[in-house]
Amino acid sequence: MRSARPPRFPVLLGAALALAGCALIDQRTFAPDPEAPEAQQVNAAAVPDRRSPLLTIRYDVPNPSYEGPLRYAIQAARSRDAAVDFDVVSVVPGNGGTPGIAQAAQAGLADAAEVMRTMVRLGVPDGDIRLGARSDAAATAREVRVYVR
Secondary structure: OOOOOOOHHHHHHHHHHHHHOOOOOOHHHHOOOOOOOOHHHHHHHHOOOOOOOOEEEEOOOOOOOOHHHHHHHHHHHHHHOOOOOEEEEEEEEOOOHHHHHHHHHHHHHHHHHHHHHHHHHOOOOHHHEEEEEEEEOOOOOOEEEEEEO
């Protein structure tokens, strides 16, 4: 005796009709008409950082030794204000074309993340550190700058 199999055609027809009304999800689904940034936002992004860094770590040599100076800089900043926060900013040269800047930016972000991990090992809570990145036409090598916020 043969077992009865359910009819496939009605199931497939129902699935096809259900999917016919679906649309693919892409960026137009979430931001169909993205707004242009305000002039104030554009101007703020174009302005170079005028703060003086607490410490600048230059990557013009492979694996620079920075833990000792970083420890000292953190202790000095915390002796002035125990609730101090830090900005760790990767700075890459702003010349060399888009592919060169993109490659340097990737390496710079890895450098900044490593500096942040070192700061955490030195006792700075990760919530007190904010990461950032920027390009600077005056920079000649990748740098990580640590600022007091």
